[in-house]
Amino acid sequence: MPVPPQNADPVRDARELHRKGKLAASANHYPAASRLLRKGIARLDASGVNSVESLEVRVRLLITLSFCVAETRGLEEGLNQIAVTRESLSAMPPGALRDELESLANGVHGVLLFRVGRIWEGIRYVDLDVAYHEAKLAQTTDDPTPVVNSLVTTLSNRGNAFGEIYQFDKAVRDLNRAAELAVQYDMPMRAAIATHALGNVLLRAGDVTAALRRYGEAAKTFQEVEPGLLLRLRIDQAEAMIAVGLADEAGRQLDAVLPDLRAQRVGQDIAEAEMFRAIAALHEGDLITAQRMAKAAQRKLAQRGSPAWAAIASLIILRARALCAIGTHRPTHRPPARLVERALSLAAELAALKLHEHAALAHVLAARLEVRRGNTDRAAELLRSVPKSRRFSPIDHRMLLRLCRAELALAQGNQRAALAQAQAGLAELGRMRDQLGGLELLSGTSLHGRELGELAVRLVLAAGDSPANAKRLFTWLERTRAQMYRYDPVESTVDAALGERIAEVRQLSRLLLRARLDGAPTAELEQRYAAGQRAAMQLGWSASPWGKPRPVATADEVAARLGDRALISFxxxxxxxxAVVVVDGRVRMVRLGAVEVATEAARKLHADLNALAPDHLPPPLVEVISASACREARKLDAALLRPLADMIGDRELVVVPTGALYVVPWGVLPTCASRPTTVVPSATAWLSSSRVDRDHGSGVVLVRGPGLAAAQGEIERLAVLHRDAKLLGVEEARVVSVLEALDGVELAHIAAHGEHEPENALFSRLELVDGALFAHEVGRVRRPPERVVLAACELALNRVRPGDEPLGFAGALLAGGARTVIAASSKVGDQPSAAAMADFHRALATGAPPAVALAEAVAVDPLRRPFVCLGSG
Incomplete structure (x- = not known):
C-alpha cells in the first residue's frame, strides 16, 4: 500500500475528493462519484485523525455517498447508508456546524424516502431542512449564495414531492419560490432545475401545455450548462407526450435516451424510462414490447426497494395482459378469472401505497374483464367503487373509465347509455384538445379516444342501414375523425427560439442533402437532423392554443351546402x-365489404404510380407498370365507387377517405375520370373551407424552386395567364420571401422539389434555394393563402394518425386556414407535373373552380398526373 507523503493533509485530501465526488454526482456519474467518495473515507480511516474537521468531512462524504449508493445499488441500501451517516453525525459536538450537517442529512434522507414513495415521511425531514435554511438566510450577514443554493434545492425537492401527492398549490408555491430565489441570486442552473420540477407538477395537474413550456425553458439551460441533466428531463417530456397521445414520438425519444442512461447506470431513471416506454408501446398496440419493458422496469424497481414505482410497473403489465385477454370483439372469448383476481390484489396493493389513481385504474381493468366474462353485476359493483375522475386524473385513465362504463351499459342492453358515455368521453377529450398548441398535439389526442369512437361506430353499424341510422353514423364519424381540422386558427406571435431552431434544422437539411449527393457518410448528420426536428417540434408544443374550435357539422348542414354535389365519407x-353518402338532401349507408381489399389495392396503386413517376423510363417498362396501375385502379373503383353509382350518378364528389385511402389519386379511378373530386379530412373541415363568408385573399404569386428543368418554362407560361402575378425565381424564392408572399395571397403556385417526412409529417418540405420550407412553418402564416398549388411530389395528406388525423404539407396549409390545396398524392415527374399545371391554370383562368380545372388536367394522363384537390373544390 503506498505511503502518503509526510506533508500530506488527509483531511484536505478527503475534502477535495468530496468536491470531485459531488461534481460527478451532479452530472449523474454515480459509480465514479461513489469511487471518489469511498476513497475519501478510506483516506480519513488510514490517517487515524479524529478531529472535529475530519469528522465533518467524513459526514459530508457519507451524506453524498448515501445518495449515490441509492442510485447505483438500490434505495434500501441508500437508506441504510443514511443510518450510518447519522451515527457519525451524532459524534459531532453541538453547534452551528452540526446543525448544518444535520440539515444536509435531513434533505438527502427526505429525497430518498420520496424515491421509494414514502412521500409524507420524506416531507417531514425536508421540512426541517427548509426551516433551517430559511432561518439561516434571514440571519446571515455573509455571502448568502451557499445558503440560497441549498434552499433552492430543498424547495425544489419538496415541491416535486407535493406534486406527487396532488398537493399542487403547495408544490407550485415551493417551486416558484425556488425559481425566484435562483434568478434573484444569479443561479441559472438552480432556476432551471426548479423550472423542470414545476413542469412535472403542472403535468400531474393536467396542464400539459404549461408543463411542456417549462420543460423547454429548462432544457435550454441544461443544454448550455449541464447536458447530463437532459436525460431526466427527456423522460418527463416523454410522459407529457404520452399524455397528449404522441406515443410514437415518446417511444422514439425514450429509445434515444435509454442507452445513455444505461451507460451511466442511473438505476431509478432507467427503470422509469423503461416504464414509460412500456406505456408508449401499450398505446401503440405493441403489447409484446409493453410487457417486456414493464417487466424490466418492475424488476429494477423491486430490487431498488421502490415498492410504489414497482407497483405502477406491475399495473402496466396488467394492462397489457388485460388487452391481450380482451383481444378482438369475439363474443365467445372469456378472459381468465385469475386475471381479475390479479387486478383486484394489485388494486389493494396500490391503495395501501396511497396510489389512489392507479388503484382506481386497476379496479376499472377488473371491471372491464368481468364485463367480457359476462359477469355484469360484479362489473357494476366494481365500477361503483371507482371514485369520480378528478380534473388532474390522466386522460387515458378517464377515457378507459368511460370505455368500461360504455361496455358495461352495452352488455346490459342499454345502447343509449353506452353511446352517452362515448359522447361524454369524446367531449372531455375535446376540452383538453382545445387548450393545446401545435398541430402535432392536436392530432395526437385522438389516440386516447380511439376505442370509444370505435365502440360508438360499431354500435351504430349494428343497428342497421336505415337512413336515420346512416345520419347517426355520419354524426359519429364527424365526432371521431380529423379533429385537428375543426379549429379556426388564431393569430399568435412567432417564438424567436422556435424560429432559430427551425433555421438550424433547415441548415442541417442542406448539409444532409449535400452529403448524400457527394456520397459522404450521413449517419451523424441524420442523428443531428432528427434531434433538431424533435427540438423544434417540442418548442411548438408549448405555444398558445392553436385555434377556436368549431362545432361538428351536421348532415343537414352539409346537405344544404352540397347542392348538386355528392359527399362520400368512408x-x-x-x-x-x-360509406356514408350524402346526396340530394338524403343520407344513406352502403357496406362495401372487406377493408383489406381496398387498402391493398390502394397501396399497390400508390407503389405503381411512384414507380411510373420518373421522366425517362423505357417504354416497355412504362407499359408494364401502367397495366398494373390500371388493374389496381379498377379494383379500387369496384371496391369503393361502383357500388355507389346509382346514388352519385355523374355528380361532382366530395370524398372523406379513411386510413390507406388517403394516398389514392381519385382521378385515376374510372368512375372519377374527368369528374371534379375534392378530398377532405372531414365533412366539418369541408363545410368550413367552403364557407362563402370567409375573407378572400388577393393577388397571385408564382414560385420556382431549384433543380427543376421544366419549371422555368412552366412559370413563364403561367405568368402569361396571370399577368399581374408576382414572380419569385430560383434566387428570389427564399424561405422568408415565400412565406411573406403566401401571407394573404389569393393564389400561390409553387413549383419545387418536395419530400414527405414519414416520421415527422410537419417537417415535410419544399426545397428552395436557401434550404427547406417546412410544413411546420406554412401552417402559421398570419393570413392563410386562399388557394395553393404544390407542383411537387407526394405532399398531400400522406401520414394518418389514429383517429383518421391526416398530416403532411398540404394538411398544415389546410389546418392553417387555406381554402384549397392542389397537391400530388404520390411521386410525379417534372415534365408531367409542368404539363398538368399548365392545363390546370388555363382552365382556372377561364373561371373554372379548382376541382373542375384539376379534373380536366388530370384526365389527359391520369397515371402520370396523380394530383388531388384538397379542401374546397
Whole structure:
C-alpha cells in the first residue's frame, strides 16, 4: 500500500475528493462519484485523525455517498447508508456546524424516502431542512449564495414531492419560490432545475401545455450548462407526450435516451424510462414490447426497494395482459378469472401505497374483464367503487373509465347509455384538445379516444342501414375523425427560439442533402437532423392554443351546402368498409365489404404510380407498370365507387377517405375520370373551407424552386395567364420571401422539389434555394393563402394518425386556414407535373373552380398526373 507523503493533509485530501465526488454526482456519474467518495473515507480511516474537521468531512462524504449508493445499488441500501451517516453525525459536538450537517442529512434522507414513495415521511425531514435554511438566510450577514443554493434545492425537492401527492398549490408555491430565489441570486442552473420540477407538477395537474413550456425553458439551460441533466428531463417530456397521445414520438425519444442512461447506470431513471416506454408501446398496440419493458422496469424497481414505482410497473403489465385477454370483439372469448383476481390484489396493493389513481385504474381493468366474462353485476359493483375522475386524473385513465362504463351499459342492453358515455368521453377529450398548441398535439389526442369512437361506430353499424341510422353514423364519424381540422386558427406571435431552431434544422437539411449527393457518410448528420426536428417540434408544443374550435357539422348542414354535389365519407370498423353518402338532401349507408381489399389495392396503386413517376423510363417498362396501375385502379373503383353509382350518378364528389385511402389519386379511378373530386379530412373541415363568408385573399404569386428543368418554362407560361402575378425565381424564392408572399395571397403556385417526412409529417418540405420550407412553418402564416398549388411530389395528406388525423404539407396549409390545396398524392415527374399545371391554370383562368380545372388536367394522363384537390373544390 503506498505511503502518503509526510506533508500530506488527509483531511484536505478527503475534502477535495468530496468536491470531485459531488461534481460527478451532479452530472449523474454515480459509480465514479461513489469511487471518489469511498476513497475519501478510506483516506480519513488510514490517517487515524479524529478531529472535529475530519469528522465533518467524513459526514459530508457519507451524506453524498448515501445518495449515490441509492442510485447505483438500490434505495434500501441508500437508506441504510443514511443510518450510518447519522451515527457519525451524532459524534459531532453541538453547534452551528452540526446543525448544518444535520440539515444536509435531513434533505438527502427526505429525497430518498420520496424515491421509494414514502412521500409524507420524506416531507417531514425536508421540512426541517427548509426551516433551517430559511432561518439561516434571514440571519446571515455573509455571502448568502451557499445558503440560497441549498434552499433552492430543498424547495425544489419538496415541491416535486407535493406534486406527487396532488398537493399542487403547495408544490407550485415551493417551486416558484425556488425559481425566484435562483434568478434573484444569479443561479441559472438552480432556476432551471426548479423550472423542470414545476413542469412535472403542472403535468400531474393536467396542464400539459404549461408543463411542456417549462420543460423547454429548462432544457435550454441544461443544454448550455449541464447536458447530463437532459436525460431526466427527456423522460418527463416523454410522459407529457404520452399524455397528449404522441406515443410514437415518446417511444422514439425514450429509445434515444435509454442507452445513455444505461451507460451511466442511473438505476431509478432507467427503470422509469423503461416504464414509460412500456406505456408508449401499450398505446401503440405493441403489447409484446409493453410487457417486456414493464417487466424490466418492475424488476429494477423491486430490487431498488421502490415498492410504489414497482407497483405502477406491475399495473402496466396488467394492462397489457388485460388487452391481450380482451383481444378482438369475439363474443365467445372469456378472459381468465385469475386475471381479475390479479387486478383486484394489485388494486389493494396500490391503495395501501396511497396510489389512489392507479388503484382506481386497476379496479376499472377488473371491471372491464368481468364485463367480457359476462359477469355484469360484479362489473357494476366494481365500477361503483371507482371514485369520480378528478380534473388532474390522466386522460387515458378517464377515457378507459368511460370505455368500461360504455361496455358495461352495452352488455346490459342499454345502447343509449353506452353511446352517452362515448359522447361524454369524446367531449372531455375535446376540452383538453382545445387548450393545446401545435398541430402535432392536436392530432395526437385522438389516440386516447380511439376505442370509444370505435365502440360508438360499431354500435351504430349494428343497428342497421336505415337512413336515420346512416345520419347517426355520419354524426359519429364527424365526432371521431380529423379533429385537428375543426379549429379556426388564431393569430399568435412567432417564438424567436422556435424560429432559430427551425433555421438550424433547415441548415442541417442542406448539409444532409449535400452529403448524400457527394456520397459522404450521413449517419451523424441524420442523428443531428432528427434531434433538431424533435427540438423544434417540442418548442411548438408549448405555444398558445392553436385555434377556436368549431362545432361538428351536421348532415343537414352539409346537405344544404352540397347542392348538386355528392359527399362520400368512408369508414372502417372490424375489418369492414362502409360509406356514408350524402346526396340530394338524403343520407344513406352502403357496406362495401372487406377493408383489406381496398387498402391493398390502394397501396399497390400508390407503389405503381411512384414507380411510373420518373421522366425517362423505357417504354416497355412504362407499359408494364401502367397495366398494373390500371388493374389496381379498377379494383379500387369496384371496391369503393361502383357500388355507389346509382346514388352519385355523374355528380361532382366530395370524398372523406379513411386510413390507406388517403394516398389514392381519385382521378385515376374510372368512375372519377374527368369528374371534379375534392378530398377532405372531414365533412366539418369541408363545410368550413367552403364557407362563402370567409375573407378572400388577393393577388397571385408564382414560385420556382431549384433543380427543376421544366419549371422555368412552366412559370413563364403561367405568368402569361396571370399577368399581374408576382414572380419569385430560383434566387428570389427564399424561405422568408415565400412565406411573406403566401401571407394573404389569393393564389400561390409553387413549383419545387418536395419530400414527405414519414416520421415527422410537419417537417415535410419544399426545397428552395436557401434550404427547406417546412410544413411546420406554412401552417402559421398570419393570413392563410386562399388557394395553393404544390407542383411537387407526394405532399398531400400522406401520414394518418389514429383517429383518421391526416398530416403532411398540404394538411398544415389546410389546418392553417387555406381554402384549397392542389397537391400530388404520390411521386410525379417534372415534365408531367409542368404539363398538368399548365392545363390546370388555363382552365382556372377561364373561371373554372379548382376541382373542375384539376379534373380536366388530370384526365389527359391520369397515371402520370396523380394530383388531388384538397379542401374546397
Amino acid at each position: 369508414a372502417s370498423c372490424d375489418e369492414e368498409l362502409v
